[in-house]
Amino acid sequence: MSESRINGNKTSALKVIELHPYASGNAVPTNEEQYDARIRVLGNTAPKYGPYNMYVCDTCKRHILTLDKAHGVTPFTIYCKAETLLDGAKPDEVECKGYMQSVVYRLPQDILLRQQPKVDMTWRYPTWAEFEKLPDGHKEHTLKGGLAPTTGEG
Numbered sequence: 001m002s003e004s005r006i007n008g009n010k011t012s013a014l015k016v017i018e019l020h021p022y023a024s025g026n027a028v029p030t031n032e033e034q035y036d037a038r039i040r041v042l043g044n045t046a047p048k049y050g051p052y053n054m055y056v057c058d059t060c061k062r063h064i065l066t067l068d069k070a071h072g073v074t075p076f077t078i079y080c081k082a083e084t085l086l087d088g089a090k091p092d093e094v095e096c097k098g099y100m101q102s103v104v105y106r107l108p109q110d111i112l113l114r115q116q117p118k119v120d121m122t123w124r125y126p127t128w129a130e131f132e133k134l135p136d137g138h139k140e141h142t143l144k145g146g147l148a149p150t151t152g153e154g
């Protein structure tokens with residue numbers, strides 16, 4: 001193989017890497033070690049806000065208390081989860097079609113941190129086992145700091 005041929009191959013390989021959406025070290029992790037390292041960088045330590053938050057339904061007017069276990073992003077609006085989280089209803093039994101809106105952490109955090117009330121939902125990064133099963137769009141969301149909801153204390 002000639003020198004120019006080698007260089008030619010290197011160049012085309014570099015072009016492919018540059019065009020890849022996860023270029024420059026942002027590739028989707030392919031094992032638990034890589035994933036944990038990425039999550040640590042995202043801030044899997046203390047949450048920046050809260051950590052307690054509340055979501056209130058615009059239709060049934062019920063609410064849930066949530067806890068962020070890591071620094072990351074949570075949605076402002078979610079489908080009403082009052083029946084599934086508070087009443088133990090199965091997702092296909094839910095009657096309320098409302099949306100729950102975040103109170104954007106406007107709660108007495110000092111009191112809640114002291115009392116540590118039971119929470120209805122916890123926001124955290126998916127485990128590696130959960131991450132592996134996510135669709136690509138969800139993986140991308142996680143790697144941008146998107147926290148995932150888990151029932152109860154998580």
Ligand SMILES: [Zn+2]
Nearest residue numbers: 057060080096
């Ligand atoms: Zn509702």
